[in-house]
Amino acid sequence: MTNEFVLEAITREFPESVIESSEPYGMLTIEVKKDDIKKIIHYLKDSSLEFNFLTDICGIHYPEFPDKEIGVVYHLHNMMANFRLRLKTFMTRENIEVDSLVDLYAGANWMERETYDFYGIKFKGHPDLRAILNMEDLGYHPMLKEYRLEDGTRTDKDDAMFGR
Numbered sequence: 195m196t197n198e199f200v201l202e203a204i205t206r207e208f209p210e211s212v213i214e215s216s217e218p219y220g221m222l223t224i225e226v227k228k229d230d231i232k233k234i235i236h237y238l239k240d241s242s243l244e245f246n247f248l249t250d251i252c253g254i255h256y257p258e259f260p261d262k263e264i265g266v267v268y269h270l271h272n273m274m275a276n277f278r279l280r281l282k283t284f285m286t287r288e289n290i291e292v293d294s295l296v297d298l299y300a301g302a303n304w305m306e307r308e309t310y311d312f313y314g315i316k317f318k319g320h321p322d323l324r325a326i327l328n329m330e331d332l333g334y335h336p337m338l339k340e341y342r343l344e345d346g347t348r349t350d351k352d353d354a355m356f357g358r
Contacts, residue, residue: 247299
């Protein structure tokens with residue numbers, strides 16, 4: 195299995211869904227339309243490509259790009275061929291919602307809850323979408339870049355030390 199083979203299989207099956215692709219550090223990374231992400235992942239799991247393991251789901255926040263401000267990143271793994279794939283989908287701040295994958299991968303349950311907790315991304319169809327690590331009454335999603343990384347009362351550290 196190669197990057198070219200997997201990309202060609204996805205673009206053949208979903209020609210209008212792929213926005214762009216790249217290979218940072220040799221890992222195939224594909225940006226797809228938000229409305230098609232679940233269909234694509236379902237195809238990757240149930241087809242001969244056999245991406246049978248969901249390694250991770252996480253959120254990303256790019257406030258400098260209003261059309262692609264919030265994103266969800268999925269890491270999939272075909273364990274038989276030892277092939278990894280990264281899928282990304284982006285959305286605006288006004289429409290932070292994507293389909294849940296819990297019915298495809300049971301492990302998506304906690305990953306989606308963590309992503310919701312930290313970024314505020316809602317997963318349609320999730321059976322129990324609520325905070326998992328932060329306090330229920332926190333009132334905000336702390337990984338969004340509009341919030342400080344460090345306690346504002348500290349003088350020995352600032353966000354510049356953390357790459358912001």
